[in-house]
Amino acid sequence: MTTGKINVSVENIFPLIKKFLYSDHEIFLRELVSNGTDATLKLKHLISIGEAKVEYGNPIIEVKVDKEGKKIHIIDQGLGMTADEVEKYINQVAFSGAEEFLDKYKDSAKDSGIIGHFGLGFYSAFMVAEKVEIITKSYKDEPAAHWTCDGSPEFTLEPADKTTRGTEIILHIAEDSLEFLEDSKISGLLNKYNKFMPIPIKFGTRTETLPKPEDAPEDYVNETVETDNIINNPNPAWTKQPSELSDEDYKNFYRELYPMQFEEPLFNIHLNVDYPFNLTGILYFPKLGSDMQIQKDKIQLYQNQVYVTDNIEGIVPEFLTMLKGVIDSPDIPLNVSRSGLQADGAVKKISNYITRKVADKLKALFNENRSDFEQKWNDIKIVLEYGMLSEDKFYEKAGAFVLYPTVDDTYFTLEELKEKIKENQTDKDGKLVVLYAGNKDAQHSYIQTAKEKGYEVLLLDSPIISHLIQKIEGDNRGLTFVRVDSDHIDNLIKKDENKISKLSDEEKETLKTSLEAYIPKAYSVQLEAMDSQAAPFIITQPEFMRRMKEMSQSGGGGMFGMGNMPEMYNLVVNTNSDLASNILNTEDKLTQENLVKQALDLAKLSQNLLKGEELTAFVKRSFDLIK
Numbered sequence: 001m002t003t004g005k006i007n008v009s010v011e012n013i014f015p016l017i018k019k020f021l022y023s024d025h026e027i028f029l030r031e032l033v034s035n036g037t038d039a040t041l042k043l044k045h046l047i048s049i050g051e052a053k054v055e056y057g058n059p060i061i062e063v064k065v066d067k068e069g070k071k072i073h074i075i076d077q078g079l080g081m082t083a084d085e086v087e088k089y090i091n092q093v094a095f096s097g098a099e100e101f102l103d104k105y106k107d108s109a110k111d112s113g114i115i116g117h118f119g120l121g122f123y124s125a126f127m128v129a130e131k132v133e134i135i136t137k138s139y140k141d142e143p144a145a146h147w148t149c150d151g152s153p154e155f156t157l158e159p160a161d162k163t164t165r166g167t168e169i170i171l172h173i174a175e176d177s178l179e180f181l182e183d184s185k186i187s188g189l190l191n192k193y194n195k196f197m198p199i200p201i202k203f204g205t206r207t208e209t210l211p212k213p214e215d216a217p218e219d220y221v222n223e224t225v226e227t228d229n230i231i232n233n234p235n236p237a238w239t240k241q242p243s244e245l246s247d248e249d250y251k252n253f254y255r256e257l258y259p260m261q262f263e264e265p266l267f268n269i270h271l272n273v274d275y276p277f278n279l280t281g282i283l284y285f286p287k288l289g290s291d292m293q294i295q296k297d298k299i300q301l302y303q304n305q306v307y308v309t310d311n312i313e314g315i316v317p318e319f320l321t322m323l324k325g326v327i328d329s330p331d332i333p334l335n336v337s338r339s340g341l342q343a344d345g346a347v348k349k350i351s352n353y354i355t356r357k358v359a360d361k362l363k364a365l366f367n368e369n370r371s372d373f374e375q376k377w378n379d380i381k382i383v384l385e386y387g388m389l390s391e392d393k394f395y396e397k398a399g400a401f402v403l404y405p406t407v408d409d410t411y412f413t414l415e416e417l418k419e420k421i422k423e424n425q426t427d428k429d430g431k432l433v434v435l436y437a438g439n440k441d442a443q444h445s446y447i448q449t450a451k452e453k454g455y456e457v458l459l460l461d462s463p464i465i466s467h468l469i470q471k472i473e474g475d476n477r478g479l480t481f482v483r484v485d486s487d488h489i490d491n492l493i494k495k496d497e498n499k500i501s502k503l504s505d506e507e508k509e510t511l512k513t514s515l516e517a518y519i520p521k522a523y524s525v526q527l528e529a530m531d532s533q534a535a536p537f538i539i540t541q542p543e544f545m546r547r548m549k550e551m552s553q554s555g556g557g558g559m560f561g562m563g564n565m566p567e568m569y570n571l572v573v574n575t576n577s578d579l580a581s582n583i584l585n586t587e588d589k590l591t592q593e594n595l596v597k598q599a600l601d602l603a604k605l606s607q608n609l610l611k612g613e614e615l616t617a618f619v620k621r622s623f624d625l626i627k
Helices: 012-023 027-046 083-105 124-126 175-181 181-193 247-257 318-320 338-343 345-368 370-390 394-398 413-422 444-452 463-474 505-518 543-552 578-585 589-606 614-623
Strands: 003-007 061-066 071-075 130-137 143-150 156-161 166-175 201-209 223-231 265-274 279-285 299-303 307-309 324-328 434-436 458-460 479-483 523-528 535-541 570-572
Touching: 027 061, 027 071, 027 124, 027 181, 061 181, 083 130, 083 143, 083 156, 083 543, 083 589, 124 166, 124 370, 175 181, 175 535, 181 201, 181 307, 181 338, 247 265, 247 279, 247 324, 265 345, 279 345, 279 370, 299 370, 299 413, 299 434, 318 345, 318 370, 345 394, 370 394, 370 463, 434 444, 444 458, 463 479, 479 543, 505 523, 505 570, 505 589, 535 589, 570 578, 570 589, 578 589, 589 614
Parallel strands: 061 201, 299 324, 434 458, 434 479, 523 570
Antiparallel strands: 003 156, 061 071, 071 166, 130 143, 130 166, 143 156, 201 223, 265 279, 279 324, 299 307, 535 570
16 A cells, blocks of 8 residues: 655645635536446547457446445546546646646636646536545456545545446545535436546436336236346437437427426527537527516536536627527537636637528528428527627528518518518608508507508517617618607608698697697697598607617617606697697686596597596596486
């Protein structure tokens, strides 16, 4: 037996490791199982190139919990180590990494991901263990070795009687970490971090019922057998070629990733690139609707099938963080801070690649089956609209597949829409006017009026639509979007024809003065000569002010402070209506006031603006009129 002191100048290195990494001390299991996986895959490689003359067999990694003895065993059948290799890799290499780690992070160790970066994966064991043993036998024909360390720089190294190839690590769990002796805790961690690792991982056994033989009698009782409980899927869908997978395979993998998710995904995008970086993965579009308050952090990031995080800011463009799925890349630097990650050139390339790949897939889906794409539009539009706003590269490609639905459930691309409306919806100044509604029911009367003129009306109801149309207008000169309730129809698309007013200019002035005496200050009175059959009073919301207010409320634009401004409305009064003449010619002030209030309340009612006390007064007044 040899004893020795690990070559390290910092006497209390283990308490420091524990302190710095404590926020994420559960990763010890990920690190140790990952080491076992690496050792097994390295052996496979050495056998394949003829360097190791041994049988590979069907190696597994086993995790065992000994609750009574307060121990956890992690056993692999990988390449193992000789005594010299233990001395080199455990006592020297890892500890030079440990010193570098301490020098760099003793003042600001915030990111627990750094542990793997410094070869410290093995030493994460000391975050939960007061003593660690390694019993290992190399694939080379050399004696097994037994290393023991109790968390001080002292260690012992002696021969062992292990006869099978591989490494067993025994953790003697510390008093403050006894939670890790619970089967449910270990099972949960293996499921979280090691669910898709490439070597089968055994954790206990399970009872399996054997199928009933064909010639079994009626009273036959199915036999049961104890079998290894393999907790992982070593060959997950993203490691395969898209040509090997059916639609059902993709759906099954989605259920494997999200067992509590009952809705099927709409479609998936398989990522597979090996130049200029390595990246594989599958992204799924879930049903999203118009809700911006969507739970993000649903894409899982793996490195060589080892789970790392579901916080993937910077790696995936922000608009795609609303998707679900998996990304696996050995080229993402996991051991730097988040801000460093976002500034990293390789990561930026990965983000751009994913953006391009998603755009190409959407275009292909649109071209292959447009009607199916249209049916799914309302469930995916929020991601795509957000992408157009936040990623220029996505915006450039979006014209090929982003849709603009009408209130009649027909769908146009922007170019198709321009072509469709240019003849009828170009105003006298040559501007193309796109009419839209935000709510089909609330704006029903305005939509009907527009349709009577033969105009197309889009239905644009996302919470970010004001931002998006602002951007589209900026990129399409001579195009303007106007909501149907922002003015009366003749003003929305101004043609050359001037309607003749029944009232003289003097009568109009008198009428306006009378109206303003009874109309609240929130309404700006606007007199218009319209068709005599058109509604006498129409409430509208000026497009510019309403849009700026909406943009301010949803963030990232609009005019500063406009989000808190009260709603502003115009009251458009049709001077050619009989009601306008009635109000003008009524001499009794009380009757005139009742006419104005009743007409205003009816206009408000049509806009769902009549509530509370005002609604009660309106109902009472209406009953009085029909006594």
